[in-house]
Every structure is written in structure tokens, then in C-alpha cells.
Amino acid sequence: MSEFMIRRFFQSAIVILAMSAIVFFGVNVVGDPVDMLINPEADQADIEATIRALGLDRPIGEQYLFFLKGIWVGDFGKSFIFGQPALQLILQRMPATMELAFAALFLSIIIGIPLGLFAGLKPESKVSKGIMASSIMGFSLPTFWVGLMMIIIFAVELGWLPSTGRGDTATFLGITSSLFTLDGLSHVCLPAFNLALLKISLVVRLTRAGTREAVHQDYIKFARAKGLSNRRIVGVHLLKNILIPVVTVIGLEFGSLIAFSVVTETIFAWPGMGKLLIESILVLDRPVIVAYLMIIVALFVFINLVVDIVYSLLDPRVRLRDQGA
């Protein structure tokens, strides 16, 4: 067990190091951030001063070593355009993205599971076919297009919800979030639904597939034979069994919610880290791009590691295979 963990830890460290090199060198060959930063009125001497101040006059290898040295003490470098530590910038924006992703996750479960259950129990009904057709539309429509359509319909035409931005925040149990205020909730509705659209389709399909398989299983047949009410069979026995795989997949999809928040945040002017990333890419704020990607890589590697360790604890075969390899 401990050998496994040590090995995995080293593997992860190597992955992160390799990614840091790829990302760092990759980002540094595109364009030139100086032209993005400097006032056009600046003359040649000013431009050179800025290049020196940002350390861009050094050889790229030296810059990389400097960067690695910084990481060692938790310093990802300073943002070119904000002048603040890149890590701090990203952490500042993280809560907004997280609450958006959680809200989307919540919506996809409370909307997706009932619909999927219905479609699975009555596969031949017209409503079920409608649900399945909508779910195909759900993952075929481009997110950005749907996003603006939602703004036009719900904010501009109907005036029900605010069009863009994040609402007021409040602190509850030590967490500051806009999910704790009414204003905040009204702001999060549209972007969360936009982000959830894809996942709703996914949950509908997973739940439907699970239900269709489960209704033929013995335990359901047995429950029916015992004369349990339909409501109880579906609500307790069936749901309990199909929920586990659905929730597992949804959990793993959390990462992709964070990734896709880039699009949603751009359209809804949501001040999260996805918007920060795309803006940093457009103005070549290299330290922020690198730090964002490094954080994401580390996050995913960590999740992976945890998942693997938990699996190996639960499933002896995983351990055996690892030793074999």
C-alpha cells in the first residue's frame, strides 16, 4: 500500500513537472505581451524598460528556472497586467466559479434525474421521446449561442432575471458566496442553467439507461411480487440503485463544468477564473495562464490520486495489478 502511494506520488510529481515545462515554454513562444501592455505613446526606451522589468530579456531557460524556484516557495510569478501574484488573482476568482459549478451541478441533478426516470420507466410514451429529443438538442446546441438566447428571452424580453454579473454576497458558516443572498441567487440562475444544460442531457441519458436496465433486474421483480406500491419501488429501490453510478459520473464531470465555465462566464460577465483565463490568453498575461493551468493540472492529478487510492482500498484487485505491473 505505502509503496503504491509513494510510486503514485512520484508519478504525479513528474507529470506536474513535465506539464509545467510544456506550458511554460509553450506560452512563451506565442506573440509578445509587451505590445499588449504598453501605452502606444511610449517610445523605444520605455518599451525596453518594460521588457527588462518583466524579465523578458533573459534567456527562456533562465526564466523557466526562475519560475521553478518561485513555485518551490509557492510563488507563481506576478501577473503582467495586474502586477499582483498570479496565484492570488486566481484564488480571488475561484469562489465565483465554484459556486457557479455547484449551482449547475445541483440543477443538472434535480432536473435530469426525474426526467431520466420518467423516460426510462415509460420509454414508449410521447413525453419520453420528447425528453430524449430535447436531450440530444441539449448537447448539440453551442453553449454560447444558448447563453445569449437565454439572456434575450429571460432578461431582455421577459425581464425576469438579471442579464449579467454576480449578485451580492453573504457569509455563512465561514464561506462567502452569492448563493446565500436572494440577489445572488437571481443572478446565478441563468448562467448556472446555461452551464448545466449539457449535464442535464447527460444525467437524463444516464438515468434513463440505468432505469431501463434496472426494471428487468430480479430485485425489482421481487419487490413487485411482494406487492409494494409502484411509488415505493421507484422512489426507494430503483432510485437507490441507479443513483450511485449517476452520482459518480456527475462527480467526475465537475471538472468539465469548471472547464466549460470559460464560455458561460464570458457571456454572463461572471467574475470567475474561467473568464480570467480567457482574458489572460487574449492579452498574453503569461504568468496567469501558466498558474491557472498548473493549478488545474495539480487539482486533477490530486483528484485522480485520491480516486485511485480509494479504489485500491476498496478493491483488492487494483492493488494486485499494480504490483504485477
Next chain:
Amino acid sequence: MSTEATPNLAGADGAAQAAPELAETGAVVETPFKRFVSEFFESRVAMGALFTLVAIIVAAILAPLITPQDPYDLGQVDIMDGRLPPGSEAFAEYTMVLGSDGAGRDLYSAILYGLRISLAVGITSGLIAIAIGMSVGLLAAYVGGRVEAIIMRIVDLQLSFPAALVALMLVALLGKGIDKIILALVVAQWAYYARTVRGSALVERSKEYVEAAASLGLSHARIMFRHILPNCLAPLIVVGTIQTAHAIALEATLSFLGVGLPQTEPSLGVLIANGFEYMLSGKYWISVFPGLALLITIVSINLVGDQLRDVLNPRLKR
């Protein structure tokens, strides 16, 4: 939209697990292809989707012959024709059935030409990703041991990242351009294929016919590609179909974010993104028609993929 949703939607897992049963069913039916065709067309929706898809592809290929304008030839595009509503007469005396966009391109022509680029990007990246993923997956399953362990760790790692993020990251590193988009999409996709192929190849490898072939002294490459691979194709086709739809959608999203293809020779995604700014101006056609074209394309690919999966996956047939 999201490529990462694919394993679950397309059932890369399901397909891989289903492979043994597949192979068995394939073995008892005399003409599997005929049966497959008749089963596929059992669903009218799938049939309609397939015909739509074929029509779209043919139209895209024949674009230069059936459109009044080459939207990439600036000698033929006139800004004076910009933003005309559907049915207007262009300066060069043809009717713009779907209107024109902000730069004066005939939208009907631009959509068909854009479709070419979108499909080319989706299919090319898909094929390259399949070639890479297939070889890697086969190798892993066939060789096993340390090689397999390393390959599969890389695959797992890659799969733990959302494909959209991988692609976004890559275009940020590589810059714009059609070749770079294709490269980004290949990197974002290959791992799905590797896992799918490995899953079914593992099952095949333990079959007797492989042992028989090996005892006949056939080369490893021959066994891998001539004997194992054909039996792994079914799940690969399913995953491939739906991945292509995702690749096309992903390209559109990247273009919208401003890191996709250049605007002067627009793909469908770029057309939508360009039309995006007109959505509040009442000039609906600039964004809506390319959007519809993209929607119809992706939905029909997805419907075809869905039906393929249902037909090829016997577990759902009860």
C-alpha cells in the same frame, strides 16, 4: 458540446464491455452486415438523420458547383452587399436566398463553404486521433505489462482533463490556424479511442483464434492489425461518430472565444461567432442560419451515432 461527456454518452465503456457479446452475436449471424443495416433502419428517425447527414456532406463537397459565390475570393465579395436580408438581390445579380453577412458574403454560399471547413476539421482530427489512439490502444492490449501500464496511465491522466480545456490550452500555446486547431482536437481526442480499442482488444486477445494465429507463426503486427483490430471496430465506429460531432462543436466554441479559426475564411463556428454580434440588432439571419446548419449537422451525427450504439450494443435489446 463537450467532448468529455462522450464516454458516457457514446458509451465507450458500455461499448467496450459489450464487445464480447458483440463478437458472439456476430459469430452466430451469417450476414452480420445485412442484419446490421436492417436493424439500423428500423428507426425512422435514424434513417432520416442518416439521409440528412449524407445530404449535408454531399452539399459540402459540391459547394463550389451549387453556390453562386466563392466567399473566400475577395474579388467576388462586395461589402456593398453586406447585411442584406434573405431574398435580396446581390450586386452581381444573383439572389441571396439566406441573406448576407457583415462582410457581404452570401450566407448560403458561406454556410456550405463553412460546412466544408467544419467537417474537414472534425473528420480529419477524428481520423488522425483514431489512427493514433487505435495503434496505442492495440499496442497496450497486445504487449501488456509495463508498456501497457505506462500507456494507460497517460491515457487516464489525459481523460481526467476535460477535452475542452485541453483544446483551449493547446490553442493558447500554439496560436490560431486550421492546422493548430486540428492538432489541438487530435490531442484532446486520441485518448478516448485508445481506451476504447484497448478495452475490446483485451477481450479479443484472450480468444482462441488469436492463440491459433500466434501458433501459426504470424507476425505480431499481422495479428494485431489483421485479426484483432477488425473485431474491435464496432465500438470504435460508435465513439468516432459522436466524437466527430463534438469536435465540430468544440471548434465552434473555440472560434467563439476568439482562439479558433481565422475570420477571413470562416468555418461554420466562425460564421456563428461573427453573427453573434448581430443577434440583438434584428438581423437574425446572420447568426441563426449558420447556427441551424451547425445544429442540424450535429444532431444528425448524434442521432446516427445513437442508433449505431443501440444496434451494436445487444444489452439494450430486450
Next chain:
Amino acid sequence: MRNVTTSVGCACAAVALMAGLATSVSAESLTIGISAEATSVDPHFHNLTPNNQIATHIFGGLVNQDSKQTMLPGLAVSWKPIDDLTWEFKLREGVKFHDGTDFNADDVVCSFTRAPDVPNSPSSFGTYTKGKTVVKVDDMTVHIKTETPYPVMVNDVSLIHIVSNEKGCSGTTEQFNNGDVTVGTGPYKFVSYTPGEKIVLTGNPDYWGDKPVFSDVTLRPIKSSPSRVAALLAGDVDMIDGVPTADLATLKKNDDLQISEGVSNRVIYLHLDHFRDDSPFVKAKDGGPIKNPLRDAKVRKAISMAISREAIAERVMEGQAIPAGQLLPDGFFGVSENLKPMEYDAKGAKALLTEAGYPDGFQLRIHGPNDRYINDAKIAEAIAQMLTRVGVQTDVETMPRSVYFKRASRGSPEGLPEFSFVLVGWGAGSGEASSPLRALLHTYDKDRGFGASNRGRYSNAEVDKLIEEALATVDDAKRQDLLAKATEIAIEDGGIIPLHYQVNAWAAKKGISYRARTDEQTRAYDVFKE
């Protein structure tokens, strides 16, 4: 699907309704959706328009630029050159900082010391302070000394914001961002700054000038243009800047909205390769090598004649542009009265090309950014269409500004401009003609800071001489003539080909109007009620 969706929708709507009741909106509040976000509240951190427009709310310079970039008294009530090398500024009496401390000469001296020297500054204010020494004469008088005569002193001084000697001068950028030292003399006081989300300001009742109309101001960055327009239409913001040309016609028809427009100091122009005989993106008609025809003044004139500026302004810019004949629109200091936009004349262009020895034209590629100026990529396409019609077969390559400007300025292997024919824009921050003349048309001279953006390496000794003479002439009338003369020679020689001046638009709810600014800034202080 519909049921659940509807119920979720209803829940959301209910939440919105309750939230609406919870927050009562005061009549004096103003929320503006802005297209470009400031990177800091520190007025000396980043010399770029989005930052400077925030700084003008809270701080203020010795000299203020009004909406037409005319220099008006700010924290200084008067100024004059007392000799060739010294300017005297008399300060305004009785001005207080937001924290109640008095404003005096010490604040000016320390602000000029801090401005060029902020750590991690991506674009330093040193551009405006270098070569100047600020000396306190008494509490209400300062002298600014230079080594050579410096006529554009007032313009430079107007761009340096005055912070408090007690707080701001020793403050860090972070302390400005969190409000610890964000104390100015401007019409608005700082309340809060949430990066990516909003900047909140409150009116300063003790402001020395006209009191601000709106007491509560929120500036919300919304970069995506359709989203910004949607936010206005939905009533989430009261006003937006950067109204996209695509939506302008529709918004003008909307009775609930009011549009304010104004020409900017930004000229969109073409730069041509003046310095290479073998230019990389110019080819003969058959694709073979050719001696760079762009070095021939006749060819440059033909290109200018082949472009219909009216068509670009009307069709591509949807009326949001004014055809340009020089570097700045009428009314700015240093413009020439004799220069008019080149008339569109395709036949004349062809004739000129023939005269220059290119009856069949040649091949050319135009390079431009696609995310920098209003409709930049479309303008490049339109120009390519027009040139192709007179025989100069032109194709287009556009790229994001992050890649474009490096290549256009120093992208060749030798560090020279890479392209042959580029589309660029120039906004004169100082509000007079010497800014574009010295940066775009003076011979490239790294050591003296001339021609920094001369991406065609245009070089004309006569123009250089006039520019340098103007920059050393303190007398306004004389300088005006020199600048106008330099502009005339350079434009008639085809040093650059001006296309149009951008017209910027702001849209607001009925009853709110904006004094459109030529410097493209959005300031709450210039918003008024009707």
C-alpha cells in the same frame, strides 16, 4: 422536461422578484457597463485608457482635459512658461483630499516622483515625466524644469494624477486597490473595487468644481459586446460604452434609449513598406519577385484613390466613422486646413498605376489585427476588395493583436517590421498632432525616441526637420503652423494613408446623456440628466 424547466424558471423568477423588492434603488445612482476593465485603481500603475478613466473619477491632474481634450484648469488654476526651460503652475487654493487633508505643492512634487516609479508597472508614466524636474516654489506654486524647450508640457502634465503626499505617495498598488490610500481630490470617492466585477464610487460633495450629478456610481466591466447591450436592454445597467456598430441602428430606434456619439482622436490608417526594395508581401502579377512598388509615391496615391472611404464608413462601420484626410479630425491642435480626405476614383487610380509602370497591377497582402479596432478585420477585407478591383490583387491576413503588433513592429529576423502593408490605428492621447507625427512619420530613431510606431519606416528629412522644430517651439501659433505643414508634406507624400476617424457611441436609458469624449474614455462625471 417543460414542467421541471418551468418550475425551476419560476423559482428563479420568484427569487429575482424578491431580490428586486429587497434592494430599493436610489434615483441618484448610476451603473455603467464598460467594455474595458482597469487593471488597478492605482493611478500611476498602468498608463492605459481603462485605468486612466477610473483615475480621473477619483484623482485629477494639475490640468484637466475636457471632453474635446481641451486643456482646462484642474488642480492648477493657471500656467505659463517663464523661460524656455521652465513652466510655472499656480495651484488651486482650498482644495481638500477625500480624507480632509489640504492639497498643496508637496502632493504635486511627490506624485511626479511616484508616477514613473511604481513597481511592476506594465506601462510606466515615465513617458510623461522623463526629462522634467518638479520644484516646489511655495505651497501654491510649482516649477517644472526641462533640459530642452518643451511645448507639450501642459498635455503631459494633464496625464499625471495627483495623489496625497501623506497617503498615496508612500502607498503600494495593493493599498490603492483595497482602498487604504485611495484618496484623491476628484469628483468621486472610492468605495470598493472587486476585480472583474465592479468598481463602486460615491460622489464627493466637497469637489472644487461642479458637483457630480450622480451620488452612487458603479462601473461594471462587461467585455462581451452583445452581453453589454443585453444588460442595458434588460435594465441592469443605466448606460454602456463601446456600443457595437451592429446594434447601433436598432438601439437608435428604441424609444427607451438615448445614444450619444462623438468622433474620437483615433485615426485608422494604412502603413506601407517604404524601406525595402524586396518587400516580403508584394509580388508581381504572376507571383514572381518585383521591385517594391510601394516605394513609388504614385503607387501610394493610386492605392489611396482606389479606396472608397465613404463605402467603408457607411457599410463596414455603419456610419460610425468619418472619412479621414490626415492624422486628427478637425478642431484638434496642429491639424491642417488644406488636407481633405482623398476622393474615391477607381479610374484615376488605374491611370496612375499605369503611369507608374504597373498597368496590370501587382499582388499584395494586407495584414491587420482582428480584435483591436472597431471592425478591423472587416475594414481590411473591404480594402482588399477595392484594391483587387483596380488590379492590385490583394489578399487578407488578420490575427489577434497579441501576435499582430509584435510582428508588425519588429517581426522580421532582423527585428524590423515584418509586413508590407498594414492596417493600424492611432489615438493621440495628448490631443494634438505632434503625438502621431513623431511616432508614425518621423524617421525611426531609437536613441532619440522618434518613430517608435513607424511600421513602414517612412523617412523624409523635410518632415523630420519640421517635427523637431515644432517640438522645440513653445509659441502656440508657430507650432500649429509647423505641425500642419509637416502633416501636409507627409500625407501628400503617402507616408501613411489615412482611412477614417472612429466615431464612438454610448447608449443610455432615456433621460441620461453622455458628453462623448474624443479620448474614448467613459467618465461618470460627463454623464448628465436631461
